[in-house]
Amino acid sequence: MDSLLFSVNAILPIILTVLLGYCLKRIGMLSPAFVKMGNTLVFRVLLPAMLFLNVYKMEAFSGIDPAYLLYAAVFTLTVFAIGIPAVMLITKEAPRRGPLLQGTFRSNYALVGIPLATSLFGESGAIAASLLSAIVVPLYNILGVISLSLFREDQKKPSLRSIVKDVVKNPLIISIAVGLLTLLVRSLFLSLNIGFRLSDIRPLFTLLDYLSRSATPMALLLLGAQFEFSSVTGYRKELIFATLTRAVAVPLLGIGIALLLFGERFGGAEFASLVAVFATPVAVSSVAMTQEMDSDVILAGQIVIFTTLTSAVTVFITTLILKMLGIF
Numbered sequence: 589m590d591s592l593l594f595s596v597n598a599i600l601p602i603i604l605t606v607l608l609g610y611c612l613k614r615i616g617m618l619s620p621a622f623v624k625m626g627n628t629l630v631f632r633v634l635l636p637a638m639l640f641l642n643v644y645k646m647e648a649f650s651g652i653d654p655a656y657l658l659y660a661a662v663f664t665l666t667v668f669a670i671g672i673p674a675v676m677l678i679t680k681e682a683p684r685r686g687p688l689l690q691g692t693f694r695s696n697y698a699l700v701g702i703p704l705a706t707s708l709f710g711e712s713g714a715i716a717a718s719l720l721s722a723i724v725v726p727l728y729n730i731l732g733v734i735s736l737s738l739f740r741e742d743q744k745k746p747s748l749r750s751i752v753k754d755v756v757k758n759p760l761i762i763s764i765a766v767g768l769l770t771l772l773v774r775s776l777f778l779s780l781n782i783g784f785r786l787s788d789i790r791p792l793f794t795l796l797d798y799l800s801r802s803a804t805p806m807a808l809l810l811l812g813a814q815f816e817f818s819s820v821t822g823y824r825k826e827l828i829f830a831t832l833t834r835a836v837a838v839p840l841l842g843i844g845i846a847l848l849l850f851g852e853r854f855g856g857a858e859f860a861s862l863v864a865v866f867a868t869p870v871a872v873s874s875v876a877m878t879q880e881m882d883s884d885v886i887l888a889g890q891i892v893i894f895t896t897l898t899s900a901v902t903v904f905i906t907t908l909i910l911k912m913l914g915i916f
Contacts, residue, residue, distance in 0.1 A: 603896060605812070627875065630810065639725060639764050640763040642767070643767025643770075653858055660723065660861070667842075671693060678829050684884045686878065687885075690731075694728045695728075695864075697720075701721075704903070712857035740881065740882065823890055830894070834870055842866035843906060867903050869895035869896040
């Protein structure tokens with residue numbers, strides 16, 4: 589019962605916020621023009637602020653096995669590689685392939701995963717998840733740019749240069765890079781016994797905190813405003829494929845293989861992070877990125893919604909199994 593309540597408490601606020609966005613659109617408070625500008629704001633300002641602060645707030649990581657970082661990265665790359673021919677078989681429409689490919693490997697780690705890991709294993713889970721964010725969030729965004737670049741209609745054969753350019757210009761990746769640079773400066777200050785920190789600039793730090801706290805609710809409201817029940821039928825096979833992949837195949841294989849190979853090596857903190865990576869729904873930020881790169885934003889939004897609806901069951905079952913095995 590505790591596991592069920594935890595799953596509901598973790599996922600239900602997200603579902604309710606999305607539903608509110610849909611209702612606000614239906615009564616005319618969220619116009620299509622507002623939603624489009626809002627997605628741009630989320631992608632270029634709010635999410636970068638949140639990711640920067642997530643990185644900046646990381647402290648020490650003693651006692652964490654770095655092998656789980658490598659495992660999460662390798663498994664994500666494997667899913668991405670298998671997903672390319674799979675989405676080409678599922679749909680022939682190029683604008684749908686990029687969002688569908690993102691739906692196979694990209695979890696909602698920043699908005700849902702880190703709080704989930706914290707709830708599962710406390711401070712140790714939070715530390716492990718924050719460390720993993722420095723690996724998977726840039727990886728998700730790099731692979732996301734590649735996914736959308738591969739199938740863009742305006743470039744039949746995307747060059748390596750154009751893909752690298754899109755990656756380097758990505759606001760989410762830039763924010764994480766700046767966050768890591770800030771951590772290096774902080775470490776240097778510590779070694780030199782300099783007491784100054786970025787958080788000492790209270791107006792700037794407070795502004796970043798405001799923007800960071802706005803990222804999740806704004807992204808979810810806009811996501812709900814983009815949902816169209818009338819268009820679900822036209823995306824039926826894509827939604828079935830994305831939902832089964834994200835909610836069943838990825839958590840089953842990702843966590844199952846980790847149990848077989850590293851069950852005695854990884855602790856609860858590491859497995860909490862792996863649950864956060866593999867069992868959470870598709871990232872909300874994938875919608876904004878899809879819009880930025882002129883792919884099928886409606887499909888991207890529906891993939892997020894359907895995987896969010898099913899992730900409560902996935903999280904519940906995964907958590908229950910790991911508790912029964914004595915990991916949590």
